Amino acid sequence: MYADRVLSGMRPTGSLHLGxxxxxxxxxxxxxxxxxxxxxxxxxxxxxxxxxNPRGIEEATWQMVIDWLAAGVDPxxxxxxIQSQVxxxxxxxxxxxxxxxxxxxxxxxxxxxxxxxxxxxxLSTYGFLGYPLLQSADIxxxxxxxxxxxxxxxxxxxxxxxxxRRFNHLYGKEAGYEEKAEAAVKxxxxxxxxxxxxxxxxxxxxxxxxxLESAKALLGETQNLSLGDKExxxxxxxxxGKMILTEPEALLTVASKMPGLDGQKMSKSYHNTISLxxxxxxxxxxxxxxxxxxxxxxxxxxxxxxxxxxxxxHEVYSGDDVKAWVRQGCTTAGIGCIECKQPVIDxxxxxxxxxxxxxxxxxxxxxxxxxxxxxxxxxxxxLARETMRDVREAMGLNYG
Ligand code: TRP
Ligand code: SF4
Numbered sequence: 001m002y003a004d005r006v007l008s009g010m011r012p013t014g015s016l017h018l019g020x021x022x023x024x025x026x027x028x029x030x031x032x033x034x035x036x037x038x039x040x041x042x043x044x045x046x047x048x049x050x051x052x053n054p055r056g057i058e059e060a061t062w063q064m065v066i067d068w069l070a071a072g073v074d075p076x077x078x079x080x081x082i083q084s085q086v087x088x089x090x091x092x093x094x095x096x097x098x099x100x101x102x103x104x105x106x107x108x109x110x111x112x113x114x115x116x117x118x119x120x121x122x123l124s125t126y127g128f129l130g131y132p133l134l135q136s137a138d139i140x141x142x143x144x145x146x147x148x149x150x151x152x153x154x155x156x157x158x159x160x161x162x163x164x165r166r167f168n169h170l171y172g173k174e175a176g177y178e179e180k181a182e183a184a185v186k187x188x189x190x191x192x193x194x195x196x197x198x199x200x201x202x203x204x205x206x207x208x209x210x211x212l213e214s215a216k217a218l219l220g221e222t223q224n225l226s227l228g229d230k231e232x233x234x235x236x237x238x239x240x241g242k243m244i245l246t247e248p249e250a251l252l253t254v255a256s257k258m259p260g261l262d263g264q265k266m267s268k269s270y271h272n273t274i275s276l277x278x279x280x281x282x283x284x285x286x287x288x289x290x291x292x293x294x295x296x297x298x299x300x301x302x303x304x305x306x307x308x309x310x311x312x313x314h315e316v317y318s319g320d321d322v323k324a325w326v327r328q329g330c331t332t333a334g335i336g337c338i339e340c341k342q343p344v345i346d347x348x349x350x351x352x353x354x355x356x357x358x359x360x361x362x363x364x365x366x367x368x369x370x371x372x373x374x375x376x377x378x379x380x381x382x383l384a385r386e387t388m389r390d391v392r393e394a395m396g397l398n399y400g
Contacts, residue, residue: 006035006251007144009042009083009135012060016067017273018348019266021355022258022316025071027148028078031251037078038142038380041065044083044090048131049118065369067276070359081376083138088384093130093137095391096163099170100133104162108132109155136160140167141384143246148253157250164245171394172235172242181236184229188222200237212237244394245387258316261290263309277359280349287313287345292337293330302333310341317347 008028016025031037041061047054061082068080083089105111106129115123132155139147139160147157174180185193199215202208215237219230228242235242257265260272267273274283292310293303305311305327314323322343329335362369392398 004035004146005038005142005144006031006146006148007038007040007139007142007248008148009040009045009138010064011042011046012057012064013268014060015063015275015277016071017266017268017275019258019260019273020067021071021276022256023150023253024148025068025073026256027253028068029072029074031148032074032077035146038144038383039068039073039078039080040086040138040376040380041082042135042138044134045131048125048128048134049114049121049123051125051127052121062366062369065373066359066362067355069362069369069372070355071276072355075372075376079376079379080372081380082373085373085377086380086384088381088388089134089137089141091388092141092384092391093134095395096133096137096140096167097130099166100163102129104159105129105132108159110152132156132159133163136163139248140164140245141387142380143383143387145246145248146251147248148251150253154250154252157248161247161249164247167245167391168235168243171391172244174242174394177232177242180229181232184225184232184236187225187229188233189224192218192222196233203237204239242394244390259309259312261286261309263291263312274348276352276355278352280352283348283352284345287341287348288338290341292340296330296333296337299336300333303330303337305330310337310344313344317344317351 008024010020010024028037028039041064043057043061046057046060050057065080069075073080110132111129115128135156136159139157140163147160149157185196188196196215196218199211199218202211203215216234219225219233222230225233231242231244260266260270261274262270262272264270264272274286278286287310290310293305293308295301295307296303305314308330311326314326318326325335326340330340
């Protein structure tokens with residue numbers, strides 16, 4: 001129950017580019033071997049900024065799932081689903097909205113930033129303000145404890161932690177909570193109960209984090225407690241109630257910033273991307289026509305790789321030998337720019353070939369893609385329902 005579970009979501013932006021591949025997908029593909037992973041299409045999130053034009057979201061979703069699979073996200077290892085197809089996210093979002101202070105939402109840094117950035121849109125909506133809370137519901141509903149995100153999303157994870165803490169604090173205390181916790185301590189047995197109490201006191205009175213960890217380890221090893229009692233004792237350690245929702249952590253991706261065709265980060269808004277489905281001729285042309293060090297006006301003028309947008313691509317794709325060849329050839333005008341770009345072109349084409357082959361096969365076989373998602377949605381729904389049962393019970397909404 002306290003094993004690591006990873007969850008991450010992506011807005012449906014249609015077909016993906018090399019920036020997504022190097023920045024996100026490669027990391028997901030690695031994580032799927034190491035953890036239980038859930039990856040989903042955040043289609044409701046797309047509505048928070050595209051409510052005026054929701055057509056297209058569905059098609060973008062399917063195309064993005066094809067790219068995930070083509071890139072190597074493996075449905076036998078990870079659960080893939082679509083947010084709007086697991087409606088429990090909406091129920092948790094609604095219930096959490098009741099206890100979310102407005103100030104917390106207004107203080108999330110992306111709120112004002114994005115409003116300013118997308119100033120042509122009216123984003124003074126209820127949905128846009130609540131977007132970080134929807135993200136919290138996405139995470140908390142799976143009790144995911146590790147969330148791989150980029151730097152910009154870290155405040156959202158922090159926000160989710162605060163929401164989980166507030167929820168547990170407000171609703172985690174059942175009637176007779178203290179008595180039930182004390183009874184559960186007794187069930188640990190003499191020695192263990194004594195140790196638990198000592199560690200709990202050391203943590204609560206002296207803030208001793210080591211004692212907290214030891215107490216958690218002690219509970220982790222304990223076999224003879226019911227799940228309910230175990231949760232009660234985890235909560236009792238930190239002074240709160242039962243841990244109904246799990247506080248997630250940001251699993252920071254070592255920011256591999258894929259350079260675009262102009263030396264800036266690759267991003268759709270900079271129009272400097274190579275899409276994963278870009279055909280080989282277009283890839284070749286895009287790289288051939290990339291700007292280079294302006295000092296190399298003529299073939300005979302020497303240049304400096306550090307001033308050239310092609311160089312960061314060599315850093316991604318080329319080995320030390322090729323990089324040495326570039327430095328030497330560029331600074332002495334020994335090679336031309338077209339020559340210099342060829343190894344990058346070759347490497348990109350080699351990387352894309354198997355992805356494009358799989359994408360082609362999947363495009364011709366939409367049933368396979370639909371089945372992967374149907375399976376994933378079903379698995380996700382089972383997990384989400386389990387949490388919602390506990391949430392409703394904690395809030396007194398069980399009507400059983
Ligand atoms: N907000 C994320 C983005 O815009 C997408 C997202 C939605 C997400 N819900 C999530 C990411 C939950 C991680 C976990 O990129
Ligand atoms: Fe850039 Fe290569 Fe031309 Fe030098 S030789 S300016 S690194 S493209």
